[in-house]
Amino acid sequence: MTHPTHKAFLTPAADVLARLYRAIFRLFGRQTDEQTEPTKIQADLCLALAARPALPETVLQAFAAEPLAAGDARFIARHEQLDRGLAALELWRAGRGSMIAVTGPQGCGITSFLQQLAARAGEHETYRYGKLTRRPYDISDTMVLLNAAIGCEQPRGSVEELVEYLNGLTPSVFAIDNGHFLACRIMGTDEAIRVFGAVMVATQQKHLWLLGCQEYAWRRLSYVYQAERYFSDRIELAFFSEPELGECLATRLRGSGIGLDVATGGEQEPVPAVLARHLSTLQKLSNGKPDLAFFYFLNSLLVHAETKQLDMRAAVTLDFSALKQLTSEELFTLAEVAAHGQLTLTEHRAVFRVSAQESRLLLERLYHQCLLDKDPNAAEPTYRLVTVYSDVVTRYLSNANFLY
Amino acid sequence: MQEDTIAQLVELLSLSRLLQAALVLAFAWLALRIVHLGLQQLIQRFPRYRLQMGQIFPVIRIFTWFLAIAFIIFGIIRPPQTIVFAVLGSLGLAIGLAAQGGVRNLLAGVMMIFNPPFRVGDMVHFGGHYGEVIRLDLSVTWLRTLDDNVVMVPNAAVLDNAVANANSGELSEMVVVNIDLPRAVPIQELRALATEAALASPYTFLKKPVSVTVESRYELGFLLRLVIKAYVVDIRLERLLSSDITERFIEAMQAREINTLRADSADLTAQS
Numbered sequence: 001m002t003h004p005t006h007k008a009f010l011t012p013a014a015d016v017l018a019r020l021y022r023a024i025f026r027l028f029g030r031q032t033d034e035q036t037e038p039t040k041i042q043a044d045l046c047l048a049l050a051a052r053p054a055l056p057e058t059v060l061q062a063f064a065a066e067p068l069a070a071g072d073a074r075f076i077a078r079h080e081q082l083d084r085g086l087a088a089l090e091l092w093r094a095g096r097g098s099m100i101a102v103t104g105p106q107g108c109g110i111t112s113f114l115q116q117l118a119a120r121a122g123e124h125e126t127y128r129y130g131k132l133t134r135r136p137y138d139i140s141d142t143m144v145l146l147n148a149a150i151g152c153e154q155p156r157g158s159v160e161e162l163v164e165y166l167n168g169l170t171p172s173v174f175a176i177d178n179g180h181f182l183a184c185r186i187m188g189t190d191e192a193i194r195v196f197g198a199v200m201v202a203t204q205q206k207h208l209w210l211l212g213c214q215e216y217a218w219r220r221l222s223y224v225y226q227a228e229r230y231f232s233d234r235i236e237l238a239f240f241s242e243p244e245l246g247e248c249l250a251t252r253l254r255g256s257g258i259g260l261d262v263a264t265g266g267e268q269e270p271v272p273a274v275l276a277r278h279l280s281t282l283q284k285l286s287n288g289k290p291d292l293a294f295f296y297f298l299n300s301l302l303v304h305a306e307t308k309q310l311d312m313r314a315a316v317t318l319d320f321s322a323l324k325q326l327t328s329e330e331l332f333t334l335a336e337v338a339a340h341g342q343l344t345l346t347e348h349r350a351v352f353r354v355s356a357q358e359s360r361l362l363l364e365r366l367y368h369q370c371l372l373d374k375d376p377n378a379a380e381p382t383y384r385l386v387t388v389y390s391d392v393v394t395r396y397l398s399n400a401n402f403l404y
Numbered sequence: 405m406q407e408d409t410i411a412q413l414v415e416l417l418s419l420s421r422l423l424q425a426a427l428v429l430a431f432a433w434l435a436l437r438i439v440h441l442g443l444q445q446l447i448q449r450f451p452r453y454r455l456q457m458g459q460i461f462p463v464i465r466i467f468t469w470f471l472a473i474a475f476i477i478f479g480i481i482r483p484p485q486t487i488v489f490a491v492l493g494s495l496g497l498a499i500g501l502a503a504q505g506g507v508r509n510l511l512a513g514v515m516m517i518f519n520p521p522f523r524v525g526d527m528v529h530f531g532g533h534y535g536e537v538i539r540l541d542l543s544v545t546w547l548r549t550l551d552d553n554v555v556m557v558p559n560a561a562v563l564d565n566a567v568a569n570a571n572s573g574e575l576s577e578m579v580v581v582n583i584d585l586p587r588a589v590p591i592q593e594l595r596a597l598a599t600e601a602a603l604a605s606p607y608t609f610l611k612k613p614v615s616v617t618v619e620s621r622y623e624l625g626f627l628l629r630l631v632i633k634a635y636v637v638d639i640r641l642e643r644l645l646s647s648d649i650t651e652r653f654i655e656a657m658q659a660r661e662i663n664t665l666r667a668d669s670a671d672l673t674a675q676s
Contacts, residue, residue: 190600220610353652399451399452400451401637404609
């Protein structure tokens, strides 16, 4: 019979030896019989995405990862960036228009940020929010998209006409979203980008232009067209820090109508205790990306049916090992999808100069591995990175030298 | 005297000492194997830094073997000075006479450790061959050429010939694509097309500039040469980028119906 103290000593020692044994085997590229440690259970990407957490509808709605409308109370942090936006608004009011880029990784909240700036514009000031709905391929295409984005009721057909029309308007703020559509690696599209830039540059004396653009697309525009030289400021949005993530989750949790502060007698804690215990893990797993943090949080959250009390279990991490199995062709495809924001089948064919069948095969394979998402409403199959974990994929691609 | 020396030598090389020496050598080999596998794992995890990590191993290997041999001689065998001098003298004479080239290669290898003209992963012109450095030994360097041949180049070549390093420890390198065209083609339009073709290739490293220049040449008639210079994102994709740019350029010419044959005949007519 083993003495309890001996047992208490032997168990960690055996654990250390087992870990060492597994580490040595892994170093030599072999798998031990014991595949995973109980604390590191990994969930299949597709199954995890399809599963719906068993939580009240109000909680799920509160954590919906959608852009926030102007004045939405769930918009938190970004104080320094908002100050810079407001400083640009002040300059514009004083008669000094300019061009400002708002950049950040996919899913960091560029659309929400542009909407919040609208809420800070004066009552009698014109703030027009528009977005590019697709990629422009040539000059006429750009004119159509620009007319729509700025809300021009009688579309102008040439750059000169559009510039004249814009310079005839009262000074306005034009916030153009989805600027990543401008970064395109298809031959013949550079004229479209130059036209877009020409209209903005020619009218910046009067208007304030805000261009929302995903980070990698912005980098490409800067490398190839020196875009940063034409913009007077670039407001960079990063993912949340740990305290910001805590505030974000707490705000949404309170918005879901669950009585979080019952235990503290109604006194609000900045971050509820149940959340504070797991915040560091959530930050580490999500890198501060809100929708990924929501995903992990909702999958760990337990709401007792009767007492409505909250509890959290250990987060089950997502299994990204599929990335390691990809060929360089597939990794290049993912990198181009990431840099372009999205790619249609035709665009993929043009970028990689492959047949329609090859393109479909490649994109569909990545889609079925849940590394790409497909827009079901688009006229042509359109693929983009799965937004929830796009950051994990782009970091992997960057580390493997496919994205820069 | 000579018999005494031999007797001392036999005494020194007892079975237990030989076993100890073998154990040290086995341990050194195992340690190097573990370091190598560990580095391979790191390279797989951080491919972007594969060149920096790849250059560590040759240095570690040489120092490990040097330490192991020094330990065997001075820690296990511990020969008296007379034996050391006798063995060194004999070895020196034998090696000097029999392996002049080998010693030269070894010396060049040692020199390359302290003043490396390239590292594992670089694309180099070395000893008359062009390819990726895949392994650095003390006396030879192994290259993988663009035709996928593995070439062993003696390190002494570094003492006699110039070494051209295309990327110097970076993953990107410049790729030059030459396209010859008849003289009567629309130069500006084609120069713009060539630039666009280089920028459109997914293998082009956009962080570095793309340039297109035009040269005049004469080969059985006057020609124009477009020289497209672009950086490839990874040295291993050098040929792929070169081919991709050429294909894109030719396709774009065809799409715009720029007929080089017609232009050629027009050029010949103009010459006549």
